[in-house]
Amino acid sequence: MLTKDSTTTDDDSSSRKSGRRDSSSCSSSADMDESLRTMRRMERRSVANDLEGLSRLSTDAVKLTTQLVEAQHSRLDWFGKRLFKDRGEDKVRGPISAIVYGSIHAVNGVVGAGLGLAFSVFKPVLGDATPSKRKDAAIAVLNGVVGDYLEAEKNPLAISMQWRTSEGYLLDTDDKLQELWQESDSQNGRLLLLIHGSCNTPHDWWQEGINHGVALAETLDYTPLFLHYNTGLHISDNGKQLASAIDRLAGSYRQHQQKQQSSSNKNPLSLAIVAHSMGGLVSRSACYYAEHETEEYNTNQWLDQVGSFITLGSPHHGAILERGGKLVDAVLGAHPYTEPISWLGKIRSKGVTDLGYGNVRDEDWYGHTGPTDNRKPAPLPKLVRCLAIAAVLGDVNSSSNRMLGDNLRTDGLVxxxxxxxxxxxxxxxxxxxxxxxxxxxQNHIGLLGSEEAYDAMLSFLLRQGPPGSHL
Structure with a gap:
C-alpha cells in the first residue's frame, strides 16, 4: 500500500515511522527512538549566509552581464579597433567607452564588498531558520543551473552533499550516524538509499502524496536515507562524493557493530539504491569508482553490500534537450558577431551539460568540447541486481507510439x-x-508518484537475495 504525504512536523513524521512497529510490544524501543530523534537537529540554514550568497550572485550577474555587453560592443566597434590597438578581443577600444565599463565594474565591486561586510556583521542577529520546501526548491534549482559556479566561488548557496532521514534530520556527523544505528528500526543494517535528480531535493520524492522511498522502506523493513547534493557539479564529481558518502555510512555501521556485545544483535549491512533521473547516473558513477578505485572510494567494501539498484527515468544515453542546447552553442559560437551572445546559452552547469550524453566518468568530459559523445564504457556493477524503469507519454497502442521507435518515444525529457x-x-x-x-x-516526474513504478520496485526488491546471489 502506498504511503501518503503529510506535513513535515516532528509529530507526524514520528507517527509515520511508528507505523512500522507493533506499539504494544515495542514501546521501549519507540521511546528510545524518540529520544534519539530529539537529540538530532533539523537542518538549519543561516538566513544571513543565504542573503550573502544571493547578494554575491547578484553582483556576479551584473559583472558577467557587463562583460557580455562590452564583448558584443567590441565586436561591432570597427572604428575603435582601427584607432586603438591596446585592448583585448572582448574589450572596447575607445577611451570614453573604456571608462564607462570600468566604472560599472568598479561600482559593482564596491557594492558587492559592502553587502558582504554588512551581512557578516548581521549574521548573529539574523540567526538560523529551518528551511521551507519552497526555499529548498529554489536553492536546488539555482544549484542545478549554476551549482558549479557557486561551488567554485565558495558561495554560501552552494549545496554540500548530505544524508537526510525521512523526517528531514541531517546526518552530517559521525555522532549522528551512531545515533541512527542505535534506533531499533535501523539496527538490522538494511538501508534504502534514495538519490534525487537534477534541480531536485529530498522533498521531491513526495509526489501526489506518495513517497516511494518511505513506502518501500516501511513494507520491506528498510531505513530510508535521502541524499541531498549539488546537481550543478560534474556527474563524475558527484559520483565520487557519493561513493565516499556511502563508504562513510558503511564504516560507521561497522563501528557500531563492533560495539555490540551480543552476536545476536550483529546484522550485516544490506544496501539498496533507488535513483531518479540524474540520480541514476550519479549512482552509476559512484559504483564505477567504487569498483575501479577501491582504495579511495570503497575502503569499507560497501559495493559488496549492495543487493539492488533501481533507476527511474535516468538518461543513461543522455537527454535530447541538452544535446540540442550543445548544438545551439556550437552554431552561435561559430560566428564572431554572435559568439559573445553564445555565453548566454552556456550559462548552465557542468552537471546539466553532462546530461547531454549521460557522462559518468571524468574521461567522458575532460578535454572535450562541442556536441560529441565521447563516453567510455561504464557497465552496471557486476554483483548487483539492476532494474531500469522508463516512462512514455501516451498509450501503448496509440498510433504515434506504434510508429515511433524506442529511440524517439519519450517521457518528455528522456x-x-x-x-x-x-x-x-x-x-x-x-x-x-x-x-x-x-x-x-506517464511523464518524467510522474514516475515518482506512479503506482505501477512502485509495484515494479516492490516486486523487484522482494526477490532480492543476499548481495551477489543472483549470479
Missing part, C-alpha cells in the same frame, strides 16, 4: 531507449539490466 540503457550505436556503451519495465501514459 527517451525510452536512454532510460533503459539500450539502442546506442556503440554496443560497448549499452547497459544490460536484469529487468526493465516501461510505464505508458
Amino acid at each position: 527517451t525510452q531507449a536512454s532510460a533503459l540503457g539500450r539502442g546506442h550505436s556503440n554496443p560497448d556503451l549499452n547497459l544490460v539490466f536484469d529487468e526493465e519495465i516501461t510505464i505508458y501514459n
